Amino acid sequence: MPKDLIPQEIIESKIFVLSGRKVMIDRDLARLYEVETKRLNEQVKRNQRRFPVDFMFQLVEEEKSELVAKCDRFKPLRHSSSMAVRIYGKWGGHAFQYSQ
DSSP states (O other): OOOOOOOHHHHHHHOEEETTEEEEEHHHHHHHTTSOHHHHHHHHHHTGGGSOGGGEEEOOHHHHHHHHHHOGGGGGGGGOOOOOOEEEOGGGOGGGGGGO
């Protein structure tokens, strides 16, 4: 039995522009794929050769500040010392086909 499709509006609401690129935060992409964020990042790291160079990147301080300023739901990151948030570009999954 096929899984239910995720409504386009839900996918589009997770995509935002950061440094001129359409991206999705690792937590949101993992939720769409129904896996833990930790597992998504582990698998990508383990299989880096299978993905384009710009498939995933980690935020630098400037990008983290831009993200927090643009999106209220990321306000908790403002005071976080962790830079472990990973961002997936348009190649991060078929989910991005809706917003190209």
